Amino acid sequence: MQAKVAVIMGSKSDWPTMQGAADIMDKLQVAYEVEVVSAHRTPDRLMEFGEQAVARGFEVIIAGAGGAAHLPGMVAAKTRLPVLGVPVQSRALNGMDSLLSIVQMPKGIAVGTLAIGEAGAFNAGLMACQILANNDPALAERLEAFRQAQTETVLDNPDPREEA
Numbered sequence: 001m002q003a004k005v006a007v008i009m010g011s012k013s014d015w016p017t018m019q020g021a022a023d024i025m026d027k028l029q030v031a032y033e034v035e036v037v038s039a040h041r042t043p044d045r046l047m048e049f050g051e052q053a054v055a056r057g058f059e060v061i062i063a064g065a066g067g068a069a070h071l072p073g074m075v076a077a078k079t080r081l082p083v084l085g086v087p088v089q090s091r092a093l094n095g096m097d098s099l100l101s102i103v104q105m106p107k108g109i110a111v112g113t114l115a116i117g118e119a120g121a122f123n124a125g126l127m128a129c130q131i132l133a134n135n136d137p138a139l140a141e142r143l144e145a146f147r148q149a150q151t152e153t154v155l156d157n158p159d160p161r162e163e164a
């Protein structure tokens with residue numbers, strides 16, 4: 001299946017966080033590719049990735065990075081594809097550095113910034129699915145079913161003192 005989502009990250013050490021995006025895309029049967037690309041450590045690779053992303057058939061890019069997280073903004077600068085930025089939780093500053101590096105883009109180059117950490121990565125994957133579902137009725141159905149099941153789990157377990 002042609003992967004329409006690219007999940008890129010600044011380092012292998014980001015994978016435990018970025019796996020959240022993979023988890024929901026696996027669940028919703030959306031194909032993706034995963035690559036380490038770093039604006040700082042592999043700048044030429046980043047430029048090449050950004051230049052070739054449309055031709056490779058991607059429709060959404062999820063980019064996770066921690067600390068001085070320039071990757072999402074830089075890849076957004078090189079492609080018209082929507083970029084979803086995931087701030088990876090850094091040890092020194094708890095991810096506030098990552099968040100602020102990603103969220104405050106200059107007007108004219110957009111990055112959709114998600115929450116810090118694995119939940120943000122999961123939601124980035126979910127949002128990628130929501131974008132693709134606009135042109136994929138079968139995926140839209142799977143998304144509706146996922147949302148319905150989530151709602152039912154909450155409604156079926158209203159007592160906060162009991163295990164879900």
Ligand SMILES: Nc1c(C(=O)O)ncn1[C@@H]1O[C@H](COP(=O)(O)O)[C@@H](O)[C@H]1O
Nearest residue numbers: 010011013038039040065066069070071
């Ligand atoms: N923020 C960036 C970029 C980038 O923005 O291009 N490249 C690597 N990094 C980040 O450095 C952190 C530490 O990386 P190491 O664990 O490899 O030292 C990672 O969270 C990575 O995303």
